[in-house]
Structure formats: C-alpha cells, structure tokens
Amino acid sequence: MSKQIEPFSDPGLPEHIHRKTDTDPFLEKKAERQVAILFLISAVGTVLFIAAYIAIPSDQFIFLPALGSTNAQQLFLGLGLTIATLFIGLGAVHWAKALMPDTEVIAERHEFRSEEIDRKDFIDTVKTQASASGLGRRSAIKKSLGLSLGLVSLSPLLLLRDLGPLPKKSLEQTSWKTGTRLVTDPGNQPIKASDLEVGAVAQVLPELQPEEERTLNNIAKDAVLLIRIRPEEFQLSPERLSWTHEGIIAFSKICTHMGCAVALYEQQTKHLLCPCHQSTFDVPRAAKVLFGPAARPLPQLAITVDSEGYLIAQKPFTEAVGPSFWERSS
Amino acid sequence: MSVEKKAGALANYVDERTGAAKWLKKNLTKVFPDHWSFMLGEIALYSFIILLLTGVFLTFWFDPSQREVLYQGGYQPLSGIKMSAAYASTLNISFDIRGGLLMRQIHHWAALLFMAAIVAHLMRVFFTGAFRKPREFNWIIGIGLLTLGIVEGFLGYSLPDDLLSGTGIRIAEAILQAIPVVGSYLAFFAFGGPFPGELFIPRIFTVHVLLLPGIFLALITAHLMLVWYQKHTQYPGPGRTEKNVVGYPLMPVYMAKAGGFFFIVFGVTAFLAAVASINPIWLYGPYTPAQISAGSQPDWYMGWLDGLVRMSPPLESHLFGHTISWNILIPGLIVPGILFTGMALYPFIESWLTGDKKEHHLLDRPRNAPNRTALGAMSLTFILITLLVGGNDLLATHFALSINDITWASRFAIFTVPPIAFVITKRLCLSLQRHDRELVLHGRETGRLQLMPNGEFVEVHEPISTAKAWILTQHEQPAALEFPTEDSHGVRAPKGALNKLRARMSRAAVEQVAKPTIQDAKEIEHH
Known part of the structure; x- marks a missing residue:
C-alpha cells in the first residue's frame, strides 16, 4: 500500500x-x-x-x-x-x-538564525578580525599571554590561603591526656565510679586546667560518653577490657560517620544510636558498628581512677575522633 | 479620557528623553500565552522577591557573630544561658521586634515555596520538552538556579546557629573533610580552623546575603531576558503553530494578572507565616557540638541528600595510611554530581539521540514523548525514595516499623523501583496514545446505548471536534536514526559501537502508537 x-x-x-x-x-x-x-x-x-x-x-x-x-x-x-x-x-x-480585553492576539515568531547573508557577513567579520590580531602567527604573544593569564588567575586563590590555618595534626588530637580527670557536663564536677549506677549514662569532658577556657572547638572533639553496664556483659579483648573500670566504659561521643553527637542510648539492647543517620553501635563490643553508614566503631577512651577515687583518663585517645579524613591512618 | 491623555503624555515624555518609542511599543504589547502551568516559574520569581524584601528586614537586627553572649531577652526559658550573638539576635527578632517573627516565618516559608516552585517549574519544562532548541541555555541557567537555591536555603537556615542548624553545618563539614587529599585543608579553610570555630556564621552570612543573591539576580535577569527574547513556548492547539505565539498582550492584561499574582503569592505566604509556625529555633536551643535532638530533619529540598547518606552502606577504604570515606563521598558528592550534571546536559543528550536539531516552540504533550516522560518519572521516583529515607526515623516512629528494615528495603528499592517506574510510565504513555487514536477515529463514548433492529445493543460514539482532533494529532512522529555500521566496501565505519548504541536508543525513543491520519479516518467511515 x-x-x-x-x-x-x-x-x-x-x-x-x-x-x-x-x-x-x-x-x-x-x-x-x-x-x-x-x-x-x-x-x-x-x-x-x-x-x-x-x-x-x-x-x-x-x-x-x-x-x-x-x-x-x-x-x-x-x-x-x-x-x-x-x-x-x-x-x-x-x-x-x-474587564480587560480578552481577545487572543497572534504574534509571529522569527527564526533565531539570522538571514544567510548576515550570517556569512558576521562569520567573515569574526574571521578577519580574529586573524587581524595575528594570534595564530605570533606564537610568542599567544604563549606569553596564556602564561600571564593563567598566573594572574592564581592570585585570588593565593589570597584565600589565610582563610584558615593548616590542619597539621590537630584533627588527630584532643584535650585528653594521661591522668586528666573526667568532669560532668553540665556541672564540671569530677566523678567517682560510685556516682554511676549500672545502666546509667553520663556525658563528660576533660577537667580544665586553671586559666583554661572551654570552647566549642574543644567540646567538638573532647565530648565523651560514660556508660556503666555489668562487667560480665563486656565482650572485649583483654587490652580493651583493661581500658574500662568496674563496668564503666568511655567512648567518644562524636560520630565516626559525620560528627553528630551520638546521644541516644538504649538501655535494654545496650546500643548507642546516632540520630543523624542512625548508625548503631554496640556498647559491650567496644562500640562495634551494628547498622547504618558509619564505618568505624566509636573510639574508646581508656579510663581508670586516681588515688582519690575519681575517674581519670589512662592515656589520650589512641586514634582520631570524629569523622574520617584523608590523612587518617587507621 | 484623562487617563488616556496622561498615559500619552508620559509616553511622549519618556521617548523624548530615551528615544525608546519603537522598542517600548514592541515590548509593552508583547504577547504571552496563557496556561496555569506557566505560573509555576512566576511563583518562584515572586517568592524570590518576597525573600529579598523580608531578608533585608531581618538583616537590620540579625547579628552574624559567634561571639558568646548571655541571653537576657524576652524568651524566659533561655534567660541567662550562654549562646552565640547570632542565636541571641534571632531570638530577639522572634520575641522582641514587633513583626519580627512574622518576617522570619514569611522568609522561611517563602524559601520553601521558592524551592518547591523551582522544582515544579523544572518538571513542567522537562515533561513538555520546553528545554529543546533554542532554549538549552535557559535550561542550564535554570539548573544553576536550582543548585544555588539549595545552597542558599541551607546557608539560610544555618544562620540562626541553633542546635538543629549547627548539626547540619557539622554534616556539611564532614562532607568537605571527606574529599580525598585536600579535604581537611578545605574544611580548615572554610571554618578558619577546627570545627566549629568562630568564623563560619559571619562567612556564610556574607555568602547568603551578598554573594549568592547577586548571582541569583544576574541569573534570573538572564533567564527572563531569554524568555522575553525567545518568546514563550505554547501548548499545541488550533491556530497555534511553531511560527506564532497566541495569547494576551503584556499591557494591560499581563501587567494586571502577573502583578496581581505577585500579591496573591505574598498573601498566601503571609497566611502560612501567620498561622503555621516554622523553624521554632527557641525550642532547639543554642548549638553545642556535644548535643543533638532526636528526629533531626533538614528542610525538604535537602532531604533527598540526607536520605542518600542514610541509606549508604558503611564503606571506607584504608590505603597506605590514608582513608577514603565512600559512605560520605558516594551519597554526598558523587551521586548528586551525576544527577545534576546529567540534568544540565539532558537537552544535548536528547537531541543527540533523536537527531533533532530543529527549533521547537510548541510544547509536547508528555505522552507523545514516552521515553522522556518515563525517564522523568524514573528520576522522580529515585528522588522520592531518597526523600522518604531522609525521614526514615520519623517513618519508623510514626508507623512502628523497624528503622533497619526501612533502610534495608530502601537500599534495594533505590536500584529496582526507578526502572520499574520507567517501564510503567512508558507503557502508560503508549496506552494514552492508543486512547487518543481511538478517540480521533471512533469518537467519544457517550454512554448512550442504542437498540439495533437485530436486537443488538451498541454504544453511541460521538465524533470529537476538529479542534480536539487537531490537538491529538498535531505532533510529529519522527523516524529512528539510521547509522551505517560499514561503508559500501564493507569496512567498519568509524565510531561503529557508538553509532550502534545511538541507533538503538533512537529506536527506543521513537517507539510510538501511530497517530491517526485522514486516510485512517476515511477507512473507518467506509465500514
């Protein structure tokens, strides 16, 4: 057909x-x-x-x-x-x-291409003018101009250099040192093991030295959660077990995923949950990741007690706290 | 008469000083086509103006500083609490400046509406093919505006320095920090040192009120100038062709309609702000990195990003003493990068696949471009899933579901459901085409039954109007592209594989139900 x-x-x-x-x-x-x-x-x-x-x-x-x-x-x-x-x-x-006129009006459209003669004229002009500059022939000018334009556009980037200091080692360091006392937040009181009952949670920060002031920068890295469970419930390596004290275990409160505060503790299951992206950490197993996008357990802080019976840090954190970064080695 | 006389005198006065008579005459009587879906972009424009107006008001009292102050203002529950000046001044605007809370709430509602209108406008432009030649530049500008809108909105709700917004900033910092090689440097430069520092509120304030609005104004101006110069697209209909535009003149009809519509948008935003509380920062408290509230949610236009992050599996590589956080990079940067680049390039991809290099001023009915419509439905489904997962904690508590189950389901759904949406949408489009064909050839079902002499009952069909038949058949049905895989000597043509792919995609793109012709209609009549 x-x-x-x-x-x-x-x-x-x-x-x-x-x-x-x-x-x-x-x-x-x-x-x-x-x-x-x-x-x-x-x-x-x-x-x-x-x-x-x-x-x-x-x-x-x-x-x-x-x-x-x-x-x-x-x-x-x-x-x-x-x-x-x-x-x-x-x-x-x-x-x-x-009330206003409601008669539909027809307007004509024009094609966006110009008339063939105008286009040809335009393209010829562009060609002539481009060759008049002689960039194609004068390669010394072309190259030196390219170099200077490239270099001059670097200068604004250079000026932005002082936006902030270099990170150096600061992402890996916190204020926790060997023997630093744990103090409550809020309250700033040193605490004893007996202050925490089994099942209890407390947020602590390192004790300030005289003259020291606590800034949000410190809190963003120093915040630690204390959780007390029955010691026999721990499933830890002997080394990690020695970092606990009478069933009290201490973790960085800053999520290893994106840095939110891991604030939700479920007493029955002994899980810690980050409300931002629901990463779930298992407290008896050194905050092993059970669920969610976090890829690493919360760093554990080794704790013990001093001669007066107050909880202190055995040593600084052994790894960087908070979210990952390129230079992080573990 | 006096209005006429005065208007005439004004026109004369202006022309004597500008010589713009010819230009103004042409533009004041410019014709715009009428359709409700053309108002979506208008809503975005008007909410932007509302944002500028209310934003200027807010800057008169907002103190963009992280200096620590002791709050002594009108909101008793926070009295005597240490907080940043930014947070304290936002409380001040909300409680001690008359109309301050209203302006804050209008500003926030207008921002949500701005983004919603942009997305709706984008969908209208996409599904009707309005982005096709010659409007590709405007499509790209539009994608730029969408992207900047998301950033601008995020910075805006971060300014009050409350607990919720500070958490959002913390997450943004983690994304920055996760970038390989330069991440921690970028984060330190952005925040002026370790997080949170005392510099990011003043810095994002400058970006939020000066830098981005400036870019917005420039891009919106270019966007509108192009619409103006290229003339608006129109839906197909009797008398509407590729060569004309049918509608009403700017003066006076659109001046009144569009001007009036600005006030309507303002009125609706003001109403929302009057009765619906939004972002009650006084309930969240000031930001501190060690605290958080459960059910933390970003504004809706960020929800999809949060959802992608939430459904990400815990992937991290440790290589030669370095860490790469795939659990942040993939959902936070790589997938959004692919989505937005793909969106920006779509007009060029489509024209490459279909070989269509013609100008288009008549819009497509979405069913007549089944592949495009299906692709749009697939993308929307993808975003919808991520948006839902962005609220997975709320879904879990509201519907008593396991959050782990929801997240696991979403990890599978994100790969399987969008392709299913593609197939279903494409089939639906083809069915609708078949329905159109039926309608043109057999007429409309009237629901009236007729008893035939032989006792048979038949339903009476009424022929549709010529106008309707034209609307249903005016579209073009191009043929698939053909590419020779080898030349006449049997030598494989260059780019053989690419051409094969292109031909295959092109064949899929032109899969259509043949639209009826006059011959078809006549043949039916003979029966």
Whole structure:
C-alpha cells in the first residue's frame, strides 16, 4: 500500500466568544464594583495590620482551636498582611479577567538564525578580525599571554590561603591526656565510679586546667560518653577490657560517620544510636558498628581512677575522633 | 479620557528623553500565552522577591557573630544561658521586634515555596520538552538556579546557629573533610580552623546575603531576558503553530494578572507565616557540638541528600595510611554530581539521540514523548525514595516499623523501583496514545446505548471536534536514526559501537502508537 500520509488539518483559532461582561452593561458595572470591593477589603487588612502593631501587646497569647496557644500580635499582623496583599492580587486578577480585553492576539515568531547573508557577513567579520590580531602567527604573544593569564588567575586563590590555618595534626588530637580527670557536663564536677549506677549514662569532658577556657572547638572533639553496664556483659579483648573500670566504659561521643553527637542510648539492647543517620553501635563490643553508614566503631577512651577515687583518663585517645579524613591512618 | 491623555503624555515624555518609542511599543504589547502551568516559574520569581524584601528586614537586627553572649531577652526559658550573638539576635527578632517573627516565618516559608516552585517549574519544562532548541541555555541557567537555591536555603537556615542548624553545618563539614587529599585543608579553610570555630556564621552570612543573591539576580535577569527574547513556548492547539505565539498582550492584561499574582503569592505566604509556625529555633536551643535532638530533619529540598547518606552502606577504604570515606563521598558528592550534571546536559543528550536539531516552540504533550516522560518519572521516583529515607526515623516512629528494615528495603528499592517506574510510565504513555487514536477515529463514548433492529445493543460514539482532533494529532512522529555500521566496501565505519548504541536508543525513543491520519479516518467511515 503506497498511500500518502495526510495528517489532520489545523482548523485555526476558534471564534472569539464574548464574555457576559462585554455584552451586558449591568454585569460590567457589577464586575467593576466587585473589583473595587476587593481592593477595599485589602485596605481593611492594612488597617488591621496597623492596629495589631500598635494595640496588641507583644507578649499576649491567645488559645485557638487547631493552632493552640498563639502570640496574638504575630497572628493578627500576619492575618492583616495576608488580607492586605491577597485582596490586591484577587482584585487585579478579577479586573484583568472580567474587564480587560480578552481577545487572543497572534504574534509571529522569527527564526533565531539570522538571514544567510548576515550570517556569512558576521562569520567573515569574526574571521578577519580574529586573524587581524595575528594570534595564530605570533606564537610568542599567544604563549606569553596564556602564561600571564593563567598566573594572574592564581592570585585570588593565593589570597584565600589565610582563610584558615593548616590542619597539621590537630584533627588527630584532643584535650585528653594521661591522668586528666573526667568532669560532668553540665556541672564540671569530677566523678567517682560510685556516682554511676549500672545502666546509667553520663556525658563528660576533660577537667580544665586553671586559666583554661572551654570552647566549642574543644567540646567538638573532647565530648565523651560514660556508660556503666555489668562487667560480665563486656565482650572485649583483654587490652580493651583493661581500658574500662568496674563496668564503666568511655567512648567518644562524636560520630565516626559525620560528627553528630551520638546521644541516644538504649538501655535494654545496650546500643548507642546516632540520630543523624542512625548508625548503631554496640556498647559491650567496644562500640562495634551494628547498622547504618558509619564505618568505624566509636573510639574508646581508656579510663581508670586516681588515688582519690575519681575517674581519670589512662592515656589520650589512641586514634582520631570524629569523622574520617584523608590523612587518617587507621 | 484623562487617563488616556496622561498615559500619552508620559509616553511622549519618556521617548523624548530615551528615544525608546519603537522598542517600548514592541515590548509593552508583547504577547504571552496563557496556561496555569506557566505560573509555576512566576511563583518562584515572586517568592524570590518576597525573600529579598523580608531578608533585608531581618538583616537590620540579625547579628552574624559567634561571639558568646548571655541571653537576657524576652524568651524566659533561655534567660541567662550562654549562646552565640547570632542565636541571641534571632531570638530577639522572634520575641522582641514587633513583626519580627512574622518576617522570619514569611522568609522561611517563602524559601520553601521558592524551592518547591523551582522544582515544579523544572518538571513542567522537562515533561513538555520546553528545554529543546533554542532554549538549552535557559535550561542550564535554570539548573544553576536550582543548585544555588539549595545552597542558599541551607546557608539560610544555618544562620540562626541553633542546635538543629549547627548539626547540619557539622554534616556539611564532614562532607568537605571527606574529599580525598585536600579535604581537611578545605574544611580548615572554610571554618578558619577546627570545627566549629568562630568564623563560619559571619562567612556564610556574607555568602547568603551578598554573594549568592547577586548571582541569583544576574541569573534570573538572564533567564527572563531569554524568555522575553525567545518568546514563550505554547501548548499545541488550533491556530497555534511553531511560527506564532497566541495569547494576551503584556499591557494591560499581563501587567494586571502577573502583578496581581505577585500579591496573591505574598498573601498566601503571609497566611502560612501567620498561622503555621516554622523553624521554632527557641525550642532547639543554642548549638553545642556535644548535643543533638532526636528526629533531626533538614528542610525538604535537602532531604533527598540526607536520605542518600542514610541509606549508604558503611564503606571506607584504608590505603597506605590514608582513608577514603565512600559512605560520605558516594551519597554526598558523587551521586548528586551525576544527577545534576546529567540534568544540565539532558537537552544535548536528547537531541543527540533523536537527531533533532530543529527549533521547537510548541510544547509536547508528555505522552507523545514516552521515553522522556518515563525517564522523568524514573528520576522522580529515585528522588522520592531518597526523600522518604531522609525521614526514615520519623517513618519508623510514626508507623512502628523497624528503622533497619526501612533502610534495608530502601537500599534495594533505590536500584529496582526507578526502572520499574520507567517501564510503567512508558507503557502508560503508549496506552494514552492508543486512547487518543481511538478517540480521533471512533469518537467519544457517550454512554448512550442504542437498540439495533437485530436486537443488538451498541454504544453511541460521538465524533470529537476538529479542534480536539487537531490537538491529538498535531505532533510529529519522527523516524529512528539510521547509522551505517560499514561503508559500501564493507569496512567498519568509524565510531561503529557508538553509532550502534545511538541507533538503538533512537529506536527506543521513537517507539510510538501511530497517530491517526485522514486516510485512517476515511477507512473507518467506509465500514
């Protein structure tokens, strides 16, 4: 069958149907009134806005169904502004739809390509002008310009160098040293093993030396969780077991995945959970990763007690705390 | 008459000083086609203006500093607590400046709306093929705006320095730190030393209120100028062709409609801000690295990224004393990089596969581009899964499910469900094409039954209007590309494998239900 494909034809723009407001003067007048009323409602909204600003005290709360206890001034300022703006919009749109011309207009499009003669002229001009610079022939200029442009664009990068210091070893270091006392956070009190019951959790920080101040930078690396379980529940290597004290085990609180605080401890299962990405760590097995995107256990801090019976660090952390980084060696 | 006279005098005054009469006449009567889906981009534009207005208000009181202060303001529960000046001044705006909380909430709601409108606008442009030649530049600008919008929004909600936003910054720092070789240097440069330091709030403030808004203004201007110059696309319909644009003139209809619509968007945002609390930072408390609240969620446009990170398996390589965190790099940088690069390049990929180098001003009905529509559905499904996993902790607590099960299910679903969505969507498109063909050839089902003389019941079909028949058949159905794999001497053509792939993709792209022709209709009539 060799028949020519004949598509359906375009019937063209349909005939314009007049709106009722175009033909009925009464309806036209009515639409005009409606637009005016919409604008007037907006004006009332602004009055409400001003009244709320001046007359309602900032600390007055009202109870509303569905919203609960709400600050009255904020609510009425908001509602006033809503009415003030929304009704200008509704008025303008109604005006355009009911009263402004609604005859569809046809505009012609032009192809974006220029006329062939203009294109040729343009391309020729570009060619001539490009060769007039002689870049192609004068390779010394080309190369030296390339070099200087390349070098000059390095200078802003250089200027950004002092945005911060080099990391050096600081990502691997914390304030914990041999013999540093563990103090409660908040409270800053040294603690004894007997202060923690089995099943209890406490957040601790290293004790400050006189003159030292605690910054968020320190806390971001030093925060440690103490958890006490029954010593027989530990499944640790002898070395790691010696890092615990009477069932108390200490872990860095900073997640090894992305640095969030691993704050959720489930007493029944003895799991630690990071609320950011749900990495789950098993406390009796040295915070082994049970689930989630974290790839390493939380670093364990070796603890013991000093002569007065207060908990102290046996030694600094043996690995970097917090999220991984390129230079991290384990 | 006096308005007419005044307008005339003004036009004269302006022209005498600018000589712009010709240009202004052309542009003031510029024709724009009408369709609700063309308002999505408008919503994005208007919420951007709202963001600028409310943002300027907020800067009058916001103190972008991490200097430690003792809070003494109007919110009693935090009285006497140490916090950063940034957090304290945000509390101040929320409790002690009249209208401050309203402006903060409008700003935040407008930001959510801005991103939602951008995404909806992007979907409209994608599914209707509006990105095709000559509009590829505008597509790329749009992808740039989407990307910057995500960054701008993230920086914005990080500024108050509350516990939730600080956690977000911590995660951003970890992503930076995970970059091989230079990661820890980048992190130290960005934060001026170890995390959190005292520099990132002032720094992101400058980026949030100066650098990015400046780039936004430039890109939005270019985006709109291109729309203006290239003229808007239009949906197919009677009288609408590739050579014209049918609609209403800018003055006065679109001035009133678009101007009015700005106020409507403002009104809706103000209403949301008045009745719906958003980001109540006073409940979260000031940021400290050792604390966190359960159920930490980013704003919705970051949720997909968080979801990707959450579903990632615990992969890390330790090589020659160095660490590579695949569990961060893959979901945090590599997958988003592929997604956004792929999106930006899509117009060129599609034109390469279909060999289509023509200008297009008439939009596609999504069903008539089944492969593209299916690809879009597949991508959306992918993002939707990641978005759901971004809230897996909330899903687990609300529906009493195991979080481990949800995460494991998502790890499988992310590979299997999007391809299924592709196949289903493509089949649906083809079915809809078949339905269109039926409609054109056999007319509309009326639901009326007729008793034939022989006792048979038949349903009466009514022919559809010529206008409707035109809409259903106006699209082109191009043939697949053909590539010779070898030349006339039997020598393998260069790029043989690539051409084979291209031909195969092209064949898949043109798989269509043949649209009816006049002949088909006539043949049916003869029966």
